[in-house]
Amino acid sequence: MPGITRNGVRIDDSFAEAFPMRGTALLITGPNRKWARQAAVTMTGFATSVIGCGVEAGIDGDVDPRDTPDGRPGVRVLVFAMSSNELQNQLTNRVGQCVLTSPGSACFADLTAPDELKLGDLLRYFGDGWQISKKFGGRHFWRIPVMDGEFLCEATTSFTKGAVGGGNLLICGADYESTLRAAEAAIEQMDKVKGAIMPFPGGIVRSGSKVGSRYKVLHASTNDAFCPTLRGQVATELDDDLNCVLEIVIDGLTEAAVADAMRVGLAAIVKLGPKKGARRVSAGNYGGKLGPFHFHLKELAP
C-alpha cells in the first residue's frame, strides 16, 4: 500500500477502524501505592478483548494522594464493553471479586457522564445488614465491614456511550527484537495519554485477528495476511523485509483520546527509526464499512 515515509519508517496509507463502546472510569485507592496498584492490576486482568473477556480494561494512570477522596495513593482504571448490561455485569463481578477483596482498598467513581452504573449499590449486600450508607460532598458511599476494617465504595459510577474501542497500530519489523523494541517504545509514550488504555498484555498483542474463520464456532481467527510464516501460502500484506508484526490496540473514553494515543505511539516508532525499531507501520480495518471511527495514519504521522 503506497504511503509516506518518516525517518525511514514506512507508514501505510491506511486507517484504524474503531467502534463505539460503553466506557467507565474508577479510582481505586489503597493503603500504599503497591496495594492500590495490585487491586487495579487484578481487576483489569483477563480483560484484553471483548471477544473472550466480556470487557476490555486497563490502568489509565497513578493518582497522587492529594487528588484522591481519601488522601491515599490511587490508580485510575478504565473499563470498556460493547453494551451497558455487559459493562454493569463485569463491573460488579470485577470490583466485587478483585477490589473488595484486595487489602485496604477503596473504590470511587471517576467519570462524569449522564448514564449511571451501580457499584456499591450492589456490593453493599456483602455487608449482610451491617453495611452503612453515607452521603457527603454530594456523593453517596457504602461502608461495608470486612476483615481488615471497612471497604468504602461509591454507590454508583457513570459511564459514557461515546467511548471508542479498536484504535490500532500494526508494527512491522525485520526481526523480533527490533519489532518488540518499537512496540515497547510506543507503549511507553501511549501510557501517558489520559483517557486511553491498551488492554492487551503490556499493551501489545502478537495475535492480531481477522473477522470470522473456517470453523463455525469461531468468530475471529488469526490475521493470516500479517503472519510472516504464511507469506507464501496466503495473500500476504507483508513485504519481503518484514519478519515480525506486533499490534497495539487502543480503547479511549473519547475519540480524541484514541487519536492522541495513536499519534504519540506513531511518533515514538518513527523516532526510533527502521534500524533499531520498526520498518513499517500499518493499521487494521474492515474496509471502513463496519466502524464509524476512522483513524488515518497519514493524518496522525509526525
Add this chain to the structure above:
Amino acid sequence: MTLVLSLKAQPPQRLDLSPLVPHLLKDKSAKEIAEIDLATTKEPAKVGDIFRVRAGSVDEIRFDGGSERFDNLGAESTTGRVVLTGDAGSNVGRKLAGGEVVVTGHVGPYAGSGIESGRLEIIGDAGDFLAAPREGELHGMSGGTLIVRGTVGDRAGDRLRRGTIIIEGDAGDWLGSRLVAGTLVVLGAVGLNPGYLMRRGTLALANPPDLPPYFVDCGAYFAAFAPAFGRALKPESAGAERFFRGALRRFAGDMSVLGKGEIFVPA
C-alpha cells in the same frame, strides 16, 4: 446589588420572617416588599414598619441587625442566600430546601429544624433542639449541611435522618437522641447521654463524656471512610477534618434499640 433589610429598631413583638426568602421575593419591587404583612403576636406589622428596604437582587437577602424575636428566618427557602448580621429567634432555616442561610449571632431553639437540603451556618450559639422535628413530625433534619460555630443546647440532632451537622463548640445533654441516620460531629464537650435511642447514624465526639452502658466498644477504627469524610468536611471545618485524620475508636449502639449507630471518639 443585594437586597438589604436594615432593622429600624428592636421590634416590640415576635415576628415571623418566613415570607422574606429569595424565591418568594422574586420579581418584587422594594415598595412591594415593604408592603408584605408579617405574622406577629399582637399588632399587625408590615416589612416596611420594621426594616428599611434597599432594593437589590433577591439572590442574596441581607438583614442588617437581628433580634431574638426574629422567628422562621430563611424558613423553607429553596435557593439563593439569606444572611443575617446579629441574633435570631426560633426556627432559623426550618425546612430549608436549598440555598444557604447564615446567621452571625446567636439563635434560639429549633434552628435548622427538619432541613431537607442546602446549608445553614450559625456563627454564634444555638438553643435546644437543633435540627430536630417539630411536634408531631416523624423526622428531623433529612439532608444538607448544618454548622454551628458556637455551642448548642440539649437534644441537638434529635431524630436526624440524613445530612451532616457540625458543632464546633459544646453540646448539651441528649445529643443525637433518637437518631435515625446521618452524621453529627461535635468538637467541644458533650453533656449526658449522647446517642440515646439512636438506631443508625454516626456521632463523632472529639471530647466525649463517659459513654452510656448501652454503647458497646468496637475497638480501633482506621478505615478509609474516616480520611475521606474528613477531607469532604475540610472546607466547612478544619477541626472536623483534624478529628477524622486522627486515631479513632468506634462504639456501637444504642443497643437498647437497633444498635446499628456508632460513636467515634479519639483513640
